[in-house]
Amino acid sequence: MFSDEPESRENLVKVLADAQAQGLIDSDALVMIQGVLEVSEARVRDIMIPRLQMALIDACEPLDSILETMLETSHSRYPVICDKKIIGILLAKDVFRAVVKGELKTKKDLEKIYRKPIFVPESKRLNVLLREFRAGRNHLALVVDEYAELAGLVTIEDVLEQIVGNIEDEHDAQEQENIQKRTASSYSMQAFTPIEEFNRFFNVKIEGNSSETMGGFLASRFGHVPQMGESMALDGFEFKVLKGNERRAELFEVKAIDDSIKVQIESDSEKVAS
Known part of the structure; x- marks a missing residue:
């Protein structure tokens, strides 16, 4: 299929990009494969949720307050602290089961369903962590720094998102639309x-697989993962990265730069307004 075998990771990425250019794989598949390669090099500290942003359950709080916190935050797993120390992990499904069975009357009952916390160093590679998650059937690990202090947490979802992109559930904050007007002449x-x-x-016809995402499509046209602030003129539009990281772009600014497209957009806007 190719004249030369890749001799390094960089060569392999180029071979894959060539394969995408030849139509052997689509751009979304290319982005996912690149994500797999990057997961083998990235470390837990690169993706963890910092300690200050963690949703915690304080075991010193009354039971009603603990349940209220869980209802308000709607997470599936919570680290439980007591005197600033992690003493367990609380799963929402375990709490729900105990409530339904009438087995949750006091905080002592709550303590019975704590699960053992898993700790990992922030220097651990993500591919190793993913393997450990699968082997131990765990979904959450607490991250400690070089001083054995709590630095944050990481979930299996966080790791998988490095490969497949954002995984949203019914509790994630949703944008009303994937494309929204920002100013008179730009969209996010x-x-x-x-x-x-x-x-x-x-009302345009950008060429590409109808099931392909714009992020994957643009990454293939950039020839690399575009970074924040990078822009490209393509098919009558200017696309600029507004949000992302070194592994993937997440949000773009879109501006029409072709006069015929501008006229079409203005015409469509007037129809909607009327």
Whole structure:
């Protein structure tokens, strides 16, 4: 298929990019494969939720307050602290089961369903962590720094998102639309917006697999993962990265730079307004 075998990771990425350019794999597949390669090099500290942003259950609080906190935050797993020390992990499904069975009357009852916390160093590689998550059937680990102090937490979802992109559930904050107007002449666009949706929104025909996302499509045109502030003129539009990290772009600014597209957008806006 290719004349030369890749001799390094960089060569392999180039071979994969060539494969995408030849239509052997689509751009979303290329982004995912690159994500797999990057997971083998990235470390827990790169993706963890910092300690200050963690949703914690304080075992010193009354039971009613603990349950109220869980209802308000809607997470599936919570680290439990007592005197600033982690003493366990509380799963929402365990609490729900205990409530339904009438087995949760006091905080002593709550303590019976704590699960053992798993600790990992912030220097651990993500591919190793993912393997450990799968082997131990765990979904959450607490991260400690070189001084054995709590630095944050990481979930299996955080690791998988490095490969497949954002995984949203019914509790995640949702944008009303993948594409939203920012100013009179610009729009914001989520990277996971399907090409088909982009074409329908702007009444254009960008060429690409209808199931492909704009983020994957643009990454293939950039030839690399575009970083914050990078921009590109393509098919009558200017696309600029507004949000992302070294592994993937997440949000783009979109501006029409082709006069015929501008006229079409203005015409569509007037129809909607009327």
